[in-house]
Every structure is written in C-alpha cells, then in structure tokens.
Amino acid sequence: MHIEIGYRPAQAMASVSLEAGESIRAEAGAMVGMSTNIRMQTGATGGLLKGLKRSFGGESFFQNTFTAEEGPGEVLLAHALCGDILSLDMPEQGLFIQSSSYIASAEAVDVQTKLGGFKSFFGGEGLFVLYATATKAAQILIGAFGGVEELACDGSLVIDTGHLVAWDATLDYSVGKSADGWLSSFFSGEGLVCHFRGQGRIWIQTRNPQEFGHAVGRLLPARER
C-alpha cells in the first residue's frame, strides 16, 4: 500500500495505491474516486454491536472496504471538513484517535471504540476515542479540521478536547474540566480538556469542529420537521 497526500493543508486528499488483493477500510462517505477494479463492500465491521458502538461514538455505523482485484488499483479518500490529512505508520503500542478524525486504515489495523465515560456526556464536547492497534506494519489515515501539529509530550500536557486528533497509546490520559470549578470551566469557554501524562506524541488540529459547528449552525434556519 502506498499513500500520497495532495492539496495540503486545507484541502488534503489521500490517494491510496493498492496492490492486487490489498484492501483498505474507510469511513462511510470518504471515497472521492477509484479505479473500476476496486471492489467496494459495505458492512458493519465487527458486527452489529460494534457498529452500534461506533455510531454512538460519532463514527459511521457502516464502513466500506475497498479491495483491489485483478491487479493494482487506486482509491481517493477525503474528509468532509477542510483540513489536513495525516498518514501514520502504526506504532507498536497503538494509537488513540478522536473518533470523528478517523478516515481509513489498512486491513491489518484493528480499531475499537472506547466510550469516553460519564464526563463526556456533560461537556458538550464528547470525547469518543478509538483505540487502533496493528500486529504488523500498517498505515492509518487521520483527518484534521484545519492544520495538524505534532506535539511532544514529555511529562504532562493539557489539551482542549475539541482540538485533539490522536496520541500515542504510551500516554495516560484523563478527561476533565479546564478550570478549578465547574462554573469557571463553563465560563472560560474551554469546555473539557484532556490531561496527558507520560512520554509520547500528540497530534492536534488548529480548528475546533464543534465550535465551528455551533457558530454556523446557530445562524441557519431551523430544521424542517
């Protein structure tokens, strides 16, 4: 599998070249174009329960698997929002990914939904996290809203959950309020933050999709009933 990312940073799109028989699993709706020898299969990866868990976590219930048949083929994948795409080699210890940032991964990557727990329901910025692991060398595609920035965490770091994209599973994380009290957290406009401890890499996005959504959504006419 060979991945090339063009139109960076704002309009990033990934072209994935697949060898015969290789496949890549992608979020529903991510496909832009593909060669005709690519077969697309739609299914709830991991069965009904996993699918439900996934859709609960802000991802799509169904996912598509693209497989190159009879020779190599190409699939073009992109994200709904304007921003960059990261193509990462799966680290040995695995990766945590903010669920709405996930675009696609090689078949060897196992992706599980972790529910963020009690706190994420109250923060307005639910933190739903995917845990990706791979048993062999494999790649994963992650989409950001805005630019993407790699931070090195050495000790501890606090990051707004709306700006989080992914982080090394070597890090310990916990979701919490941004200021000392619930009231000041609420007024600070920061919502929830994620506290990291340990050594590892963290990828952040320069725009916050929830904030953007609320700012724009408010201005639009009410939904038709």
Next chain:
Amino acid sequence: MLRVDLTAGQTLVAEAGSMVARQSSVHMQVRMNANTSAGFWPKLASFLIALVRKFVGGETFFVNHFSAPEKGSVWIAPTFAGQIGYRKMHNERITLSTGAFVASTGPLDIRLKFGGIKALLAKEGVFFLEVSGSGELWFTSYGGIHAVDIDGPFIVDNGHIVGFEGNVTYRIRNAGGGFMGFVASGEGLVCEFSGTGRVYLQSRSVGSLVGWLKPLLPG
C-alpha cells in the same frame, strides 16, 4: 481570487455574484446564461432550462458580462473554499458540473446539458455545462482540483465531480456492494467514466459538509 486585466474591447463572462471588485472603467451587464450568438429559439429554450435549473439546482442562471471600453481590471472569487483552475481552449470542448464555472473570455460557447433521469435521482449532476470553442476558461472546486488522466474506466463520487474533457463518456451507477452499498455506504451514486481523456475532481464535497452541519441546526 482571480484578477483579470481586460484590454480595451475585451469582455469577461463571469458567474453572477462572483465579482469582488472592478475598476470603474469596467462596465457590467447582466445576461441570461445563453450563448450570445444564439437566435430566438435557443434563447427561449435556455430560458426554460434556466428556470428549471433555478428550481432543481438552486443555482444562478444569470451571468455577468464585464466589458472594458478602455482597459480595466475585474476581481472574481468563487463561493467555496477551493482552487481556481485555468484552461486555455483551442477549439476544444470541456464539460463542467454546473457549480464549477467561474469565468471565461473569448468566443466560448456555453451550453447546458441534461445529465439524464438517473442524475435527477442523484440530485447531483442533473445538468452539466458544456464549454466549447476557443478562449480562456476559469473553473473552480470545493477543495483541491485533482486531474486524473484516464485511459479506461474510473469511478468518481457524484459530489466530487468538477468536469471532464476528451473522448470520455460516463454513466451513473451505484458504488457497488449491492443494495447495502447503495443505502448504507454513504457514497450514494457514483459516476463511471470511460474512454480516454481527463477527469477533474474535487477533494471536498458540498454534500458532505451539509451532511455534517445538519445535526447542528437549531431544532
């Protein structure tokens, strides 16, 4: 953003509402999206099509003609965050999806083409613009414009088509995976291009953005 410097006597045709600024020496005239040289019947036909298009596609069917008796500049910007593609046409033909047209100069002929009944179902690609002749053409996208030189079939998601040129034919079909693929893949309908030529696609789709925004609308 595009800046076009017009020399005396030149005319620029641009999508209605796309002008950002113009020097006061440049005159603007609103025209219907019809070929200037067309007779009465083609004009009537294009008026009817324009009306349909207005209802179906929600798009503007007027274009602005900027002409400069002396020289002057016009600044043009498309609606969506994306690239502007440029193409110098030498007696060639290019087909664009309706939102992709930005501006043109020279004796280019712009016609609306009906994409077929299936396109109506897809809601996207109901009409295409067929631009032919010689002149300069600017077109736009939502996201980056990705050109794929095809020699044989290639599939593009309907929401990501910018245009195509050359000896290319297309048909609309579902993305694969049978009925499940059609209802649940999130890909909807796709366009299968075949032949030899170039297909332009965009790295973002307006439909996906709308889909993402929908749950955030006030109840």
